[in-house]
Amino acid sequence: MLTSGPVVVMQVPEILNVKEVESFMQELGPLLESNRPRIVLDCSQVRLMESAGVEMLLRCLEEVLKRDGDLKLAALSPEAEVILELMRVARVFETFQTCEDAVRSFNAIPADAVPQNTPWYANVFNELGVVKQAS
Amino acid sequence: MLGAIIIADCIDEAEGTNHSAEPAGQVLWACVDVLGQSVIARVADQLRRESCDAVFVARPDMRKQHGANDAWNGASAHAAELKQEGFETVLIVRCGAYAEVNSAEMLAFHRERGAGLTRSVRSGEPLDWWMIDSSLLLEDQPIQAALRGQEEASYPASGYVNRMESAYDLRRLVLDSFSSRCGLRPHATELRPGIWISEGAHIARSARIVAPSFIGRDVLVSDECLITRGSNVEHDCRIDFGTAVEDSSILPNTYIGIGLDVSHSIVHGSNLLNLRHNVTLQITDPVVMRQHSGRAGDRSWSDIGRQEFAMSSAE
Numbered sequence: 116m117l118t119s120g121p122v123v124v125m126q127v128p129e130i131l132n133v134k135e136v137e138s139f140m141q142e143l144g145p146l147l148e149s150n151r152p153r154i155v156l157d158c159s160q161v162r163l164m165e166s167a168g169v170e171m172l173l174r175c176l177e178e179v180l181k182r183d184g185d186l187k188l189a190a191l192s193p194e195a196e197v198i199l200e201l202m203r204v205a206r207v208f209e210t211f212q213t214c215e216d217a218v219r220s221f222n223a224i225p226a227d228a229v230p231q232n233t234p235w236y237a238n239v240f241n242e243l244g245v246v247k248q249a250s
Numbered sequence: 251m252l253g254a255i256i257i258a259d260c261i262d263e264a265e266g267t268n269h270s271a272e273p274a275g276q277v278l279w280a281c282v283d284v285l286g287q288s289v290i291a292r293v294a295d296q297l298r299r300e301s302c303d304a305v306f307v308a309r310p311d312m313r314k315q316h317g318a319n320d321a322w323n324g325a326s327a328h329a330a331e332l333k334q335e336g337f338e339t340v341l342i343v344r345c346g347a348y349a350e351v352n353s354a355e356m357l358a359f360h361r362e363r364g365a366g367l368t369r370s371v372r373s374g375e376p377l378d379w380w381m382i383d384s385s386l387l388l389e390d391q392p393i394q395a396a397l398r399g400q401e402e403a404s405y406p407a408s409g410y411v412n413r414m415e416s417a418y419d420l421r422r423l424v425l426d427s428f429s430s431r432c433g434l435r436p437h438a439t440e441l442r443p444g445i446w447i448s449e450g451a452h453i454a455r456s457a458r459i460v461a462p463s464f465i466g467r468d469v470l471v472s473d474e475c476l477i478t479r480g481s482n483v484e485h486d487c488r489i490d491f492g493t494a495v496e497d498s499s500i501l502p503n504t505y506i507g508i509g510l511d512v513s514h515s516i517v518h519g520s521n522l523l524n525l526r527h528n529v530t531l532q533i534t535d536p537v538v539m540r541q542h543s544g545r546a547g548d549r550s551w552s553d554i555g556r557q558e559f560a561m562s563s564a565e
Contacts, residue, residue: 163534201522
């Protein structure tokens, strides 16, 4: 059975420049190295994101995917949305309106894990098969 | 004889209000190049072609603390000059808005009414186009007082009006021009239907320009770029490799970096105003966006239009 840690929600700083990226990575770095990391980045406070910040997000996503985890963005501020769209990386990330939605998305059960009921027509074919055999 | 004074101003001195509530509300949008020429320059050209024997443009001096008032002070000085030279009627236009008002018809209406002061209105809303008999302009009285102090006749204008109070109005003007909803035509050659290219523009072979679009004078559009959906790239801009510009206005002397997606925005130097999210950003990374001309320092939104105006008024 595969195990993974809890979902970690981290607040992205207001200004994501080279200096802030360095200090933010000091906190985030250890989480990226865990087994199947599940991380939500709360971007509600972001006012300025330089290219260093975008690069950081992409690097983090790459790292978590390598470890079979995922990184999602939540509550994107308008400024953050504009920057991500400008740099053409908005579609690379899964984004959510709120952190709760992002966290909940990690616990959603995938469709193929749910046992499917037998379809209604299955018995019809079975009966036809019995009739044919009888005749 | 009819003389005209165009006042470049975003503050309605006559009413005492600033119409725009946006962060970039102090931008003189009428001074910004739209499809190759600013609204003020277009109005001046139009008045010279029509009925005006002299056209003056009064601009604000933003080096001073209350420089915006200088536009009106300058207008007062020009009005006195016109009166001295024997002009019977003076047309005063606060630009402001882009309005297609027929000045010859307005003059005929003004003379017929004999009211002394006539103001243009559109759909019941007043426009900042006044026609005043020069006898009502007193030497020691500012022009605003003359405009407020008289009973005015209302000339019903029927042409296109765009109040140019916000960035959204600028984009609307561009799109209305492309779809011929107004008389404003791009100041360029229409090389293909809906694609206007100005002199000196260089477009790489693999770049795609999709109609309707406007490429200004001396613009460089690099390989694999896409300019589409009613975008206008004004003079002396550089659009670098692989960038897409969609439904956006790139104002003069702007460099847009590699592989970007500029959509629903107005960009000037390192300032980006996204109209969909209603957000203004200052891009600090010069690799992404920057002023192109090499002039010292970056300009804020409040400088837009003023510097362009200073350039155009020197012509």
